[in-house]
Structure formats: structure tokens, C-alpha cells
Amino acid sequence: MQEITLTQRTKNSFHRWLVPAWIIILILLAVFIPQQVDKQNVWNLFFLICLHISLAQSWNILAGFAGQNSLGHAAFFGIGAWVTRTLWFHGTPFVLAFISGGLAAVVFAMLIGAPTFRLRGAYFAIGTLGVAEVLRITASQNFPLISTMSGSMIATYNLSARYYLALGLAMATTGAAYILLRSPWSLGILAVREDEEAAQATGVHVLRHKLLALSLSSFFAGLAGGVFAFQQISYYPSAPFSPLWTFDSLLITFIGGLGTLAGPLIGAIFFVVVREQLAVNLVEFHQVIFGILFILIVLVFPGGLVEAWERISKSFKRK
Amino acid sequence: MSIESFLQTLVYGVFVGGIYGIAAMGLALVFGVLKMLNIAHGELVMLGGYASFWAFSTLGMDPFASLVIVIPALFIVGLALDRTVYRHIVRLLGEEKIKNSLLVSFGLTLVLQNLAQWLFTADERAIQVAYAGEGLNLMGVTMPYTRLGSLLIALLVTLGLNYFLHHTYPGKAILATAEDFEAAELAGINIHRVYMMTFALGAALASIAGTFVTVTYGLSPSIGIIWTLKALIVIVLAGTGSILGAFPAGILLGIVEAVSGAFIGATYREVIGLVIFLLVLILRPQGLFVGKN
Numbered sequence: 001m002q003e004i005t006l007t008q009r010t011k012n013s014f015h016r017w018l019v020p021a022w023i024i025i026l027i028l029l030a031v032f033i034p035q036q037v038d039k040q041n042v043w044n045l046f047f048l049i050c051l052h053i054s055l056a057q058s059w060n061i062l063a064g065f066a067g068q069n070s071l072g073h074a075a076f077f078g079i080g081a082w083v084t085r086t087l088w089f090h091g092t093p094f095v096l097a098f099i100s101g102g103l104a105a106v107v108f109a110m111l112i113g114a115p116t117f118r119l120r121g122a123y124f125a126i127g128t129l130g131v132a133e134v135l136r137i138t139a140s141q142n143f144p145l146i147s148t149m150s151g152s153m154i155a156t157y158n159l160s161a162r163y164y165l166a167l168g169l170a171m172a173t174t175g176a177a178y179i180l181l182r183s184p185w186s187l188g189i190l191a192v193r194e195d196e197e198a199a200q201a202t203g204v205h206v207l208r209h210k211l212l213a214l215s216l217s218s219f220f221a222g223l224a225g226g227v228f229a230f231q232q233i234s235y236y237p238s239a240p241f242s243p244l245w246t247f248d249s250l251l252i253t254f255i256g257g258l259g260t261l262a263g264p265l266i267g268a269i270f271f272v273v274v275r276e277q278l279a280v281n282l283v284e285f286h287q288v289i290f291g292i293l294f295i296l297i298v299l300v301f302p303g304g305l306v307e308a309w310e311r312i313s314k315s316f317k318r319k
Numbered sequence: 320m321s322i323e324s325f326l327q328t329l330v331y332g333v334f335v336g337g338i339y340g341i342a343a344m345g346l347a348l349v350f351g352v353l354k355m356l357n358i359a360h361g362e363l364v365m366l367g368g369y370a371s372f373w374a375f376s377t378l379g380m381d382p383f384a385s386l387v388i389v390i391p392a393l394f395i396v397g398l399a400l401d402r403t404v405y406r407h408i409v410r411l412l413g414e415e416k417i418k419n420s421l422l423v424s425f426g427l428t429l430v431l432q433n434l435a436q437w438l439f440t441a442d443e444r445a446i447q448v449a450y451a452g453e454g455l456n457l458m459g460v461t462m463p464y465t466r467l468g469s470l471l472i473a474l475l476v477t478l479g480l481n482y483f484l485h486h487t488y489p490g491k492a493i494l495a496t497a498e499d500f501e502a503a504e505l506a507g508i509n510i511h512r513v514y515m516m517t518f519a520l521g522a523a524l525a526s527i528a529g530t531f532v533t534v535t536y537g538l539s540p541s542i543g544i545i546w547t548l549k550a551l552i553v554i555v556l557a558g559t560g561s562i563l564g565a566f567p568a569g570i571l572l573g574i575v576e577a578v579s580g581a582f583i584g585a586t587y588r589e590v591i592g593l594v595i596f597l598l599v600l601i602l603r604p605q606g607l608f609v610g611k612n
Contacts, residue, residue: 069418071358071425115601122356123600125421126551129358130596133548134589141586243544247429250422284437291430298422299407 067193072128080225105222257306336573367529397522558606
């Protein structure tokens with residue numbers, strides 16, 4: 001008896017160190033691999049992974065934790081990109097423009113969230129989808145010209161700085177999701193996801209918890225948009241409003257595991273690496289494959305890779 | 320703005336609204352009966368548009384006459400989609416069903432749009448009928464025949480659907496299932512058959528809207544999501560659960576968009592629909608055409 005508890009304890013303390021050790025290794029790899037390889041496409045690949053981690057994790061905070069499916073995450077991403085780029089191009093220091101982008105996304109999110117969260121069901125999803133599309137169309141009609149960095153900006157352009165900003169944001173978003181799960185708010189937020197009426201009946205202020213999750217989510221999505229605006233040398237102002245950004249966040253979160261901290265991380269790495277391969281080989285068809293993959297995951301295996309891993313490791317433990 | 324140009328704007332608003340109405344009616348029907356939101360409804364509008372485009376360009380059929388082919392074609396597409404995808408969602412209950420239907424149909428949007436791009440290319444298509452430029456002129460207000468025809472057919476379809484739902488046996492079975500699927504099943508209605516037929520009917524209604532879109536505007540694989548959005552706004556205006564209310568609500572949205580677009584500039588027209596959507600949710604969430612109960 002004594003022996004079992006002893007091994008258990010050593011095992012537990014080993015497990016306690018396993019996760020932080022993994023995190024440190026991951027961060028070190030993320031910091032040093034692109035620096036050591038120092039190739040344009042490697043910087044780009046790592047940048048894309050980090051950008052997608054932030055965006056997907058921000059969607060996960062809202063949909064995975066609070067159970068509110070936003071179908072217009074591109075709206076927050078796009079607003080962040082637009083505000084950041086516009087302010088930055090007009091001479092605002094980048095950091096200030098960047099934060100303003102995130103805050104502007106929060107303001108828009110509140111405009112949609114406040115009226116739609118009071119109602120049950122799909123109104124929030126419709127509202128966010130609507131905002132994203134309306135902003136995309138309005139942007140493409142009113143700003144049809146491509147937005148390009150000025151010559152002096154291009155002259156001092158440094159991709160590694162862009163990457164480290166994206167990496168920092170990916171870490172901050174994941175950290176925020178972690179803190180949120182550890183905070184006293186988490187029980188309320190998870191309760192809202194599981195059963196809104198039961199949560200309400202036990203005294204959880206449903207609307208407040210939904211809005212909290214939404215503001216965090218939209219803030220980080222807006223910042224991700226800011227990173228995009230900082231990295232891209234030229235793009236059409238309507239591009240960050242494309243529904244594809246929303247779809248990518250959904251797909252990544254579902255591939256990894258909805259409502260888990262590691263899900264968006266694993267999903268983003270998988271998604272970006274596979275997409276870079278597919279986009280080269282199956283130019284027109286790769287979105288179809290991703291769409292079908294997404295439908296299959298939602299219908300057949302909603303737990304994603306995290307659940308698959310848990311099942312596998314459990315079946316090993318049993319042996 | 321002169322009275323004439325105001326009337327002209329108003330009339331065009333009604334024409335556009337008729338298309339909104341018919342596009343929303345299919346979505347409202349599916350939502351009301353299957354209790355799931357099909358974000359891919361706009362893609363069915365797009366596919367319907369392509370069906371009529373190909374009927375026009377290869378068989379030389381008049382777009383309005385081509386409805387004879389287009390409607391059954393999309394009815395079959397609807398059946399296939401229900402069998403392969405949506406029947407897995409219909410089984411779920413309550414919130415879970417809505418959420419999954421939103422996610423899955425959002426994914427399907429991407430699949431259908433990219434398939435269409437692959438099959439039909441991203442080129443903009445349009446149907447130019449011989450009578451395209453002609454129309455009635457009433458007190459200085461022009462009414463092109465294509466638009467009049469669309470509105471007239473939309474109206475007929477609405478009346479026909481009304482008759483079908485309230486005065487025929489299968490229609491009543493659909494309404495009964497919408498009201499209470501368990502009671503309907505107990506009364507001997509095969510609700511899975513009803514679900515399948517309703518979804519296919521929704522796709523058929525979308526194809527009518529698609530034909531009008533192709534005649535009126537033009538067609539490309541990416542138009543779907545815009546029409547989904549319009550249909551969703553119309554449904555919220557009409558009140559979720561009101562199927563036939565979608566038609567007047569669509570016309571209302573068309574008029575409001577046209578008139579306000581004339582005042583604040585056409586490039587900001589899309590914003591109005593969204594503002595209306597949010598206002599209705601704040602002030603009258605049960606919809607404009609539904610009594611309080």
C-alpha cells in the first residue's frame with residue numbers, strides 16, 4: 001500500500017514538471033529554430049503558425065469555453081488590421097496603433113454581443129457573420145485600392161521582428177486563456193457553456209460572463225489582425241475580413257480540440273503545415289478538402305486531436 | 320430627390336425585396352421545420368443560379384422557363400445534401416442541433432463555393448435575354464420585364480407555398496412537424512421523410528432565387544454568403560418561425576435598403592441591413608410579422 005502511494009507521488013511530481021518542461025522546450029524551439037535556419041520561408045511558416053494560434057485560441061476562448069459560436073471572427077481580425085494599419089500609416093507609433101486595433105475590435109464585439117447575447121440560440125452567430133460580411137463588402141467598395149507600405153517602411157522591413165511579435169501574441173493569447181481557466185470567472189463561463197438556464201438558476205450572471213469571454217476573444221483577434229497588418233507589405237483592405245479567417249480558426253480549433261488549451265496550438269501547427277503542402281499541390285481543391293475535413297470532425301470526432309491523444313494514452317495506461 | 324426618382328428607387332426596392340423574400344423563404348422553411356440554420360443556403364442560391372445559367376447558355380432556354388429544370392435539379396441536390404450531411408444533425412436536440420448545424424453548414428459553404436469555383440471558374444456570369452432592356456413605363460417609372468417577371472413569379476411561389484402548406488396533406492404534415500415533431504410522429508407522420516422533403520423544398524426555393532439573381536445581377540461562385548446574410552436578416556425581420564412572413568419582410572428590407580442607400584450612398588447600403596437586424600433584435604426580437612404570444 002505504502003509503496004503504491006510512493007510511486008504515485010513520484011509519478012505525480014514528475015507529471016507536474018512535465019507540462020512546464022514541454023512549454024519551455026516549445027518556446028525555446030519557437031525562438032531559436034527560425035533564427036538558426038534563417039530562411040525566408042521558415043520565418044514565414046513560423047509566423048503563420050503563431051498568427052493562427054492567436055486567432056484560433058481567441059475563437060476557442062469564446063466558443064470552446066463560453067460555448068458561443070462566433071461565425072464572424074474575421075470581423076474582429078479585420079477591424080484590428082484596419083485600425084492598426086490606418087493609425088500606423090498616419091504616423092502613430094506602432095505599439096499604440098496595435099493596442100487601438102485590439103480595443104476597436106472589442107468595441108465592435110460589444111455592439112454585436114450586447115443585443116444578441118440577451119437572446120437564446122443562433123442570434124449571436126448570425127450577428128457576427130453579418131458584421132464580418134458587411135464589413136468585408138463595405139471595405140471592398142469603399143477602399144478598393146491595395147494598401148502598400150511606404151518605401152521607408154519597406155526599406156527597414158524586418159521579418160524576424162514580425163515573427164517575434166506574432167510569437168509573443170500567441171503566447172499572450174494562450175496565457176490569457178490559461179489565466180481565464182484558472183480564474184474565479186472560469187466556473188461561470190463553463191457553466192454558461194454547459195447549460196445556460198441552469199447557470200442562470202444557480203445565480204451566474206450569464207450575460208456578464210458571455211461578454212467577458214467575448215471581450216477577451218475579440219481583443220486578441222483584433223491584435224492578431226494588427227500583427228497581420230504589421231507583417232503584410234501589401235494587401236487589399238477587404239482581405240482580412242474574408243470569411244476564410246473565421247473558417248481557419250474554426251477548423252484549427254476543431255482539429256486540435258474545442259475547449260482545450262492545447263487544441264488551438266496543435267491544430268494550428270497541423271493546419272498551417274498541411275495547408276502549405278496542399279496549397280502547392282492542389283491549388284484549387286485544398287479548400288474543399290479542408291471543408292470536408294471540418295464537417296467530418298464536427299460530425300464524427302468533435303474532440304479533435306487532444307481527445308484522440310487522451311484516448312490513446314489511456315489505452316496504453318490500461319495495459 | 321424628385322418624386323419620380325424616389326418612386327423609381329421604391330419600385331426597385333420592391334423588385335430586389337422580392338428576391339430577398341424568396342431566398343429567405345427557403346431558409347425560413349428549413350429553420351422552422353428542421354430547427355437548424357443552414358448557412359449554406361446562399362450556396363444553394365448560387366448553384367441554382369448556375370443551373371439556370373447553363374440551361375440558358377447550352378440549351379438556349381429562357382431563364383424563367385428554365386425554372387422547370389432548375390427547380391427539380393436543386394430539389395435533387397437538396398435531397399443529396401440532406402442524405403449525406405444534414406440527416407446527421409437533425410437527430411440532435413435543441414441547442415446542440417442549432418450549434419452543429421451552424422458549424423457544419425459553414426464548412427459546407429466553403430466546400431460548395433470552392434467546388435463551384437473549380438467546376439465553373441471564378442468568372443462573372445450573367446444572362447442577357449433578348450428583352451433585357453425593355454420594360455413597362457408607368458408615370459416615368461421604368462419596370463424592366465425581367466424584374467417584373469421575377470417579382471410576379473416570387474409572388475406566385477409564395478401563394479403556391481401557402482396553399483401547399485395549409486391545404487394539402489404533405490404540407491400539413493410539414494407544418495405539424497414544425498409545431499411538435501414528437502406529436503407529429505405519434506400521429507403517424509414519417510418525420511424523417513418530412514425533414515428530407517422540407518430540406519429539398521428549401522433548396523428548390525433557393526434555386527428560384529438563384530435564377531432571379533442571375534437574371535438581375537450576375538453570378539460568381541462567391542455570391543452565396545451574401546445571400547445567406549440577406550436571408551438571415553429577412554428571417555429575423557419576419558420573426559423566426561414565420562415562413563410566409565419572409566416574403567413581406569424581404570420586400571421591406573429591399574425598400575429600406577434602396578431608399579436609405581439613395582440617401583447615404585450605395586457603398587454603405589450593406590450596413591443598413593445589419594443595423595436593422597440589430598435594431599429588431601433589441602426592440603422586437605420576436606420579429607415584425609409575428610404576434611406576441
